[in-house]
Amino acid sequence: AQSVTQLGSHVSVSEGALVLLRCNYSSSVPPYLFWYVQYPNQGLQLLLKYTSAATLVKGINGFEAEFKKSETSFHLTKPSAHMSDAAEYFCAVSDYGGSQGNLIFGKGTKLSVKP
Amino acid sequence: DTGVSQDPRHKITKRGQNVTFRCDPISEHNRLYWYRQTLGQGPEFLTYFQNEAQLEKSRLLSDRFSAERPKGSFSTLEIQRTEQGDSAMYLCASSSPGAKGDTQYFGPGTRLTVL
Numbered sequence: 001a002q003s004v005t006q007l008g009s010h011v012s013v014s015e016g017a018l019v020l021l022r023c024n025y026s027s028s029v030p031p032y033l034f035w036y037v038q039y040p041n042q043g044l045q046l047l048l049k050y051t052s053a054a055t056l057v058k059g060i061n062g063f064e065a066e067f068k069k070s071e072t073s074f075h076l077t078k079p080s081a082h083m084s085d086a087a088e089y090f091c092a093v094s095d096y097g098g099s100q101g102n103l104i105f106g107k108g109t110k111l112s113v114k115p
Numbered sequence: 116d117t118g119v120s121q122d123p124r125h126k127i128t129k130r131g132q133n134v135t136f137r138c139d140p141i142s143e144h145n146r147l148y149w150y151r152q153t154l155g156q157g158p159e160f161l162t163y164f165q166n167e168a169q170l171e172k173s174r175l176l177s178d179r180f181s182a183e184r185p186k187g188s189f190s191t192l193e194i195q196r197t198e199q200g201d202s203a204m205y206l207c208a209s210s211s212p213g214a215k216g217d218t219q220y221f222g223p224g225t226r227l228t229v230l
Contacts, residue, residue: 009155036221043119043206043221044158090157094217102148102171103219105157 002027002093006106014114019063019078021109023091026072032094033074034103035065039087047089050074061085086113117141119209119222127228128197135193136225140209147190148219149182151175152204164190197229 007022025031032051036044048059055067065076074091088110092103120139128134140147145166150158161180163171166187176182179197184190194201204226208219 004157032217034218041224041226043121043223044208046218046220049218092157101217102150102160102163102173103158105159107155108157 002029002031002104004091004093004104004106006089006091006109008109009107010110010112012112012114013081015083016080019076019081019085019111021076021089021091021111023065023074023076023106024072025074025091025093027093033065033067034092034094035059035063035074035076036090036092036105037087038090038108044090047076081111081113083113083115086111119207119220121205121207121222121225123225124223125226125228127230129230130197130199132197133193133195134197134227135191136205136207136227138190138192138207138209138222140189140207141211141220142188144209144211144220145187146210146212146217146219147184148208148210149190149192150206150208152206152224153202158206161192194227197227199229202227202229 003026005024034049035047038044048057050067058064063078088108090108091106122137147164149161152158162182164184179195182192204224206224207222210217210219
């Protein structure tokens with residue numbers, strides 16, 4: 001069965017600092033991996049996804065993530081944090097791998113950005 | 116381009132009452148998903164439709180829950196005899212299979228509070 005672990009339920013960075021949000025996955029099939037962002041009282045917005053093409057995936061708002069099969073990781077990074085990045089971030093893996101099926105989410109990491 | 120919409124955005128009900136939520140997916144999307152998100156957790160899969168067919172149900176979907184998608188367009192999720200443990204955000208997502216993977220787009224959610 002597929003699963004996702006997000007290390008750190010809360011990460012705090014200063015404005016302009018590097019953002020690193022960690023995600024490790026477990027999958028019995030080649031995984032499709034996703035990062036979503038959720039602002040308070042809103043639904044989820046897709047940041048980026050990995051679909052077995054390039055291992056370095058660029059997303060919206062300056063975020064990117066690197067798929068590392070040897071480490072079973074898909075960490076999310078952004079070189080310079082902005083106040084507007086403060087939100088909760090969820091890593092997810094497609095339950096059946098490939099392009100179908102429901103998503104299995106991690107518990108989320110809340111990002112705070114200090115001025 | 117209208118996104119996924121959900122109605123109502125908020126619902127407060129008393130324990131034992133029935134509630135129904137509606138989801139309107141992106142118009143050309145044939146897949147529709149329901150998820151439940153409790154405080155401090157990532158979304159958890161409830162059920163999935165392809166067109167009007169309900170193809171998968173999570174064990175989280177007890178017999179008090181029923182979902183329909185009668186014409187393959189909008190969907191409803193009904194909870195009968197609500198319990199306080201049903202208090203959560205109910206998220207709907209839709210997708211359409213494509214060459215680059217099945218990206219799920221989420222609605223804003225319906226927040227249910229059971230008193």
